[in-house]
Amino acid sequence: MSNVPGPSVFSGTAPSPESRIHGCLLGGALGDSLGYAVEFDPIEEIRRRFGAAGLRDFAVLDGGTHFSDDTQMTLYTVDGIVEALEWANSGVGADANACVWLAYLRWLDTQGETLPDSAPRPQPRWIDSQEVLRHRRAPGKACLSGLATGEMGTAARPVNPDSKGCGTVMRSAPFGLVPHIPADSVYKLSADAASLTHGHPSARQSAGAFSLIIHALVQGSSLAGAAKAALARVLADGEAAPELRERLEAAVRLAGEAGSGTILNPEDLVGELGEGWVAEEALAVGLYAVLATAPQTQVDGLPDPVEHFKDAIALAINHSGDSDSTGSIAGNILGAYYGTACLPAEWLEALEAPEVIRGMAGQLVAVTTA
Template identity: 85%
Template structure:
């Protein structure tokens, strides 16, 4: 998982970094997910929550990491079939994986729905805890219907449950950006039917894909924004939030990032898809070294970005998860604080799923 001597992360390092980084941002944010900023400051001081060491009673990741790992599992199964010479519907594999996740949450699946065969991930007890799963994710899967863009379940839902689970689509190598976008937005349709929910997931996966291909943070953000702006059918709220995130981060530095109050005023609380993407992306861009040349310490960038992403009145675990995914895909494992990793719940499960994705994509 180490970076090569030239400082360019290996594909293995990017995959592990993205999944572990997302879990770290999710876990720190989960501790304050439902708190207003005044309460966060009361509990942790004026700078808010910035480190695992101040948390009592251990740490946990949320449904965001659970569903991200199940997304990985669906992708891995589709690629296993492909590598054996058998074509498989990737979205059907992801849907079956999500149905298995639904079972871990204690929600019965209708008799008419398929009964997927168990896989390694299903035996990991830590993934069976119920960690505030999104209502639309639960209800969409509980219909037993495989939602599509043409026949959506939850047609008006645009919660952030689509975005927070979609980074893995951008980690699959050797497929074009348009295919990444389609895979991600199609998978979003399994639970959420609103255009912004689907398009925000697609845009997020494009950012991860661009970073894995070697783009800078600014280039990856611009590529996703250009894709949205060039789509006549793009949800206007997604255009607005993404444009604002890139614009507001353009002149920022760690000394001039938005206050938590201004962040929410400009970009939203993150409970819906386009807001979660905008907040997570802004946090990464606004704390990046000027010029995005990577000269700053990756670990410090990670710490600062996660602090911005989670310290606000809103969906702190999802915005933290998105920021962590982005930075892990960009820097690889080099950005992950060792003391944070030591505090992370069940890192062996996350590494296990990362290893499976590496194995099926490195042949």
């Protein structure tokens, strides 16, 4: 299998870096928000509430919805990266993982947790003043406990050594949005940041693989090409967790079968790929949803990005599992691929605090495209 990503679908003007950054962060928040409405519901309950096709639109959520800790931590990942790049752009070297760790400690404070005496006291930044991010939205236990140790976890000295929850994957898209760095560096940055809270190899490697997918898309890869490149990286790693290999291989294989019209139903989806509560399952489900719904609807001979986005998010969230994380992963991928062109306008109108997400996207654009 080649490590070279395949060509992009775009025959005309590809999305700008700014559009991809905004698309990735907003798309992830949309998938997270729709999925958060059904995160803890079995598929039978989802069908009872929303019909046989499940939840497919914000319009049916009379009480509205919110984004979860997935979007919160993604935005704090952005903030850590932005701070590291601000230092770099001013000519001062900074430990990128330390900047991300300090950002996560500030996120921990927003969750009402007390920082241990051994932890540093980070200086506040713009993101910390955003009240919408101070709500507790079902944060992952390992994220909380790993940060609460006050120790900066590393791959060699991990906190929560047995934890491989999806809390690493769902926050890692921003590493792939940083331009002008090689794929191996993207993988390492993402895997190192995962080690701050989760020590299991699959948690680190799944986060790295996800960031590689985003990175390849930003570089102009096709969706299938980005998936195959990430899979090839995992297969070539003699230390890769076997469960990650199995799930990614299954996601790519099953998505290929979907091209003949065979898309997994929710029961078979979790049977084949898992419920998404752990890292490799969440990545596999989100990736499968994107690849399996490769659009049939065409606009001027090209795929309709909005319909693809809607179909992929619906597939990613309607199952008995961690619907917000699998939805956010699918949204991140398609936003990075299509840019903002795939985001449904009516969904953006329903999104909680889009100005905060755009604000963080704007900061990342400023330090990466100046």
